[in-house]
Amino acid sequence: MRELAKNFVNDNALQSTKREMQRVLASRSFWLTTLAAAILLGLTGPFGTWSALSLPVRLAYWAFVGVVTYAAGYGLVTLLANLQGPGRTKHLAFWAGYGAIAGLPVALIVWALNAGLFGRAAAPALPELTAMVMAVSAVVSVIVALLERQTGAAASAQARPQPDAPVENLGTGTAPTSGGQTARAPESQPDGRPKILDRLPPEQRGRLSHMSMQDHYVDVRTDRGSALVLMRFSDAIAETAGVDGLQIHRSHWVALAMAEGPARINGKPAVRMRDGSVLPVSRSYIDAARTAGLV
Structure with a gap:
């Protein structure tokens, strides 16, 4: 019975994560933000991409990096939060931890992409890249949690009826x-x-x-x-x-x-x-x- 309950919780967490990812990927604001970030990064060419890539390739590079890394990071953070349970929203430390963990696969994605484009010798060292991405991912995870908490606070407070007043x-x-x-x-x-x-x-x-x-x-x-x-x-x-x-x-x-x-x-x-x-x-x-x- 305990194993059945555990599988039920995990299935619910996976389904909730899937629905949340579908909502994000169908969001117009997500794609507009990603497009704006890709244009900005493509025009400025940070992290050596200015000299290494032409403008069209830079735009495509940053658009791909933005979509893939955000989807991978957000998906893993959401899954970890759903597995943890509703109490997770009370503690920003949890969100920072989720973000840091999600930074691991995101760093691998970025490293593999750079190694494929520039060669393994020119790609940044994986340990340093991982540490940087984990730190950034932790901060972004907290910021996203704060924004979502702010936009949903009023609805969340009113959406739950009192336990002693069945509806x-x-x-x-x-x-x-x-x-x-x-x-x-x-x-x-x-x-x-x-x-x-x-x-x-x-x-x-x-x-x-x-x-x-x-x-x-x-x-x-x-x-x-x-x-x-x-x-x-x-x-x-x-x-x-x-x-x-x-x-x-x-x-x-x-x-x-x-x-x-x-x-x-x-x-x-x-x-x-x-x-x-x-x-x-x-x-x-x-x-x-x-x-x-x-x-």
Whole structure:
């Protein structure tokens, strides 16, 4: 059972990292920033590239280095953070450590590229390059963490309902607001489709299965795939009107029709969904989940 729970956590970490990388690589700001950096570095030619490479080659070189090293570094940092767990966001020292570790493969990539272009004799010494890249990567990792924390702080603070105030959404049911008062969930759309689906790419607007908090994003799952949506979890639940569902954890909501049956995670109650996902049921929501026949 312990090994199964460990594999479940690792699979979740890998899937979360994959979704985060897809979000970054699909971001317009990422490509604009990379393009601007490539042009700047290509025109200035630092680290000996001015004399060694022509302008077109320098631009291509720095564009390639920017995309590959950032993707490799960010992907590894994100994976390490997901494996560590939600508490990681409280400690910048963790992010610095993740960045330093990610600097190892990034340094190897840069060294291999330089060795291929300039020859091994002309490439910088690997130990010195590794130390420099690890230091830079640690600093960049902390900066990125601070920026993401700043942009997501407001959403994160409001997205998690209080443990002693379970939020249920059964079709057009009611849900407690952050102030403790009960607010009527919005009516479903005329065709009965939940509004949350309108936030997904068209090819993923299938039958709503479940939703989970991922930092300040909501991972919305349907029978056609999943997508990350930047919004409060309570707002996402309100937009499921028209679907019989239930919040089973402060970070998880499930559609009752898509629940396959009870499960266990490290001996604790959980719900298995039709797509194979296993979601934990917290103590605050266990009675509602039991009434709904989920556990």
